[in-house]
Amino acid sequence: MRYAVVIEKAGAGFSAYVPDLPGCVAAGPDVEHVERLIHEAIAFHLEGLKEDGFPVPLPVSRVEYMEVAA
Template identity: 40%
Template sequence: MKYLIEITKTETGYSAHFPDVPGVFTVGNTLEEVKEHAKEALELHLQGFKEDGIEPPLPLTESMWVEVA
């Protein structure tokens, strides 16, 4: 499955979370680092769902860019 990740630039690096999977968030010093951490955090969280016999949430969130003048 593919989940949308929201990444935000912060004063000290980057933060990330998954809108469709509450409770999964991470930080990193670089964009590449936060992406790597986020993937690991999501995998661990989804593994926990599996171990607990819980269906993971469906990836429903979409995104798009809107250009304004």
């Protein structure tokens, strides 16, 4: 599956979250680190859902960039 991930600047580092997986988050000093951590967090989150007998949410969020006058 392919989930949308939001990566944001947070203080001196970066944070990431997955809109379709509430509570699935990661934080780190740089984007590359956060990308690795959120990938691991998604795998761990999905594994936990399966182990606890919960359905795995389908990825439904999408990301679009809009052009606006600045």
